[in-house]
Amino acid sequence: MIGRLNHVAIAVPDLEAAAAQYRSALGANVGEPQDEPDHGVTVIFIELPNTKIELLYPLGDDSPINGFLEKNPSGGIHHVCYEVDDILAARDQLKESGARVLGNGEPKIGAHGKPVLFLHPKDFQGTLVELEQV
Amino acid sequence: MIGRLNHVAIAVPDLEAAAAQYRSALGANVGEPQDEPDHGVTVIFIELPNTKIELLYPLGDDSPINGFLEKNPSGGIHHVCYEVDDILAARDQLKESGARVLGNGEPKIGAHGKPVLFLHPKDFQGTLVELEQV
Numbered sequence: 159m160i161g162r163l164n165h166v167a168i169a170v171p172d173l174e175a176a177a178a179q180y181r182s183a184l185g186a187n188v189g190e191p192q193d194e195p196d197h198g199v200t201v202i203f204i205e206l207p208n209t210k211i212e213l214l215y216p217l218g219d220d221s222p223i224n225g226f227l228e229k230n231p232s233g234g235i236h237h238v239c240y241e242v243d244d245i246l247a248a249r250d251q252l253k254e255s256g257a258r259v260l261g262n263g264e265p266k267i268g269a270h271g272k273p274v275l276f277l278h279p280k281d282f283q284g285t286l287v288e289l290e291q292v
Numbered sequence: 293m294i295g296r297l298n299h300v301a302i303a304v305p306d307l308e309a310a311a312a313q314y315r316s317a318l319g320a321n322v323g324e325p326q327d328e329p330d331h332g333v334t335v336i337f338i339e340l341p342n343t344k345i346e347l348l349y350p351l352g353d354d355s356p357i358n359g360f361l362e363k364n365p366s367g368g369i370h371h372v373c374y375e376v377d378d379i380l381a382a383r384d385q386l387k388e389s390g391a392r393v394l395g396n397g398e399p400k401i402g403a404h405g406k407p408v409l410f411l412h413p414k415d416f417q418g419t420l421v422e423l424e425q426v
Contacts (some may be wrong), residue, residue, distance in 0.1 A: 159319030162342045166300055166372055170417040179416065183389040184374070185293030206374070208296045208342045213417075233417035235369040238300055240318070240340070255317040277315075282313065282365035283304040 159250055160240035164270075164290050165203070165210040169223045170233040173215040178201050180211070190214075194269050198222050205288050212239075212269070237276070237286035245273045245291035257281040265291070293382055298404075298424050299344040300336070303357045303370040307349040307359035310367070311336050314345070315332070326401050333354050335403055344372075371410070379407045379425035391415040399425070401417035403420075 170176040171229035173191060181188040187205040194201055198221035204211040214236055216224050226236060242248040245265050253259060258278035270292055277287040304310040307325060315322040321339040328335055331353035338345040348370055350358050360370055376382040379399050389394060392412035402408035402424055411421040 160340070163297070163300070163340050163345075166297070166369075168417055168419055176417045183386055183391055183415075206294070206297050207296075211297075211372075230418050232414060233419065234413075235300075235372065235419055238345075238369065252317055257317055280366060281317075283302055283310045284364050285302055285367065285369055 159251065160242060160277040160289070161292070162241045163209050164241045164288075164292070165212045165213040166238055167198050167214050167236045167288075168233060169214045169226050169230070171215075171227055171231060173202060173213060174202060176233070180204050180213075181230055186211075192269070196267070197269065203269075230243040237288050238290035239274075239290050241292045242289050243291070245275060245289055248289055249275055252277065293376060293385065293422075295377070295426070296375045297343050298370055298373040298375050298422075298426070299346045300420055301346040301348050301370045301422075302367060303360050303364070305349075305361055305365060307334060307336060310347050311416060314347075319389040326403070327351055330401070331403065342343075356412050365392045371422050373408075373422035373424050375426045376423050377425070379409060379423055382423055386411065 177188050180186045189203045191200050191202050198218050200215045200217045202213040260276040265273035265275050273291045275289045279286045308375050311322050314320045323337045327335050332352050334349045334351045336347040394410040397411050399407035407425045409423045413420045
């Protein structure tokens with residue numbers, strides 16, 4: 159069911175410092191910050207030859223990553239995003255297998271303008287999994 | 293400097309359960325367990341169309357992931373691995389930029405039989421970064 163790894167998301171306490179570190183120390187192709195008010199985050203995408211790194215920084219007081227950064231003040235890897243062809247079919251199949259979908263179970267529109275869903279980390283070895291329909 | 297994302301490593305408390313979940317719930321192409329005694333882990337690679345997921349399970353009493361699993365009993369994303377062309381040149385450039393290389397600074401041979409190094413998570417937003425020469 160899952161296809162490509164669309165991105166790995168890393169929550170960071172200082173977006174400019176993280177972008178500078180990836181650009182200068184690691185020599186990566188680092189994009190510009192984009193505010194995603196519907197998701198409570200500002201993101202920067204780092205383009206690698208085969209996938210992307212998404213730097214995540216809180217936007218607003220009730221950002222969903224505030225809690226993560228409180229627990230991990232230096233930042234850390236927040237989630238992985240796998241691509242699927244049909245997000246509703248994937249959701250229904252996962253629910254049948256016993257996996258829990260976060261929120262109300264309806265896809266939201268993600269940072270790439272495409273439908274996304276998140277799966278419960280407890281069902282995937284402590285890993286928050288995002289599915290994105292491509 | 294960095295090229296492709298070679299893999300994302302996920303430490304898991306139950307390797308068979310994790311492999312079954314990726315195989316059946318997520319429909320992924322899951323390999324067979326390989327013991328890596330030099331690294332104190334048993335690994336399973338999951339082949340995605342553009343990269344790999346590496347499931348990590350402790351091998352031996354002094355496995356380097358025992359501490360991680362004590363802190364994260366359900367498991368969690370352990371590190372990301374970026375490819376580089378020349379690991380010694382990458383190491384020297386990173387050290388000049390102020391980033392710390394773990395261990396004695398000399399590459400070890402990784403799970404793919406290629407030289408690898410790990411960078412200090414505090415220098416990369418709480419993310420453990422592996423470099424692999426390809």
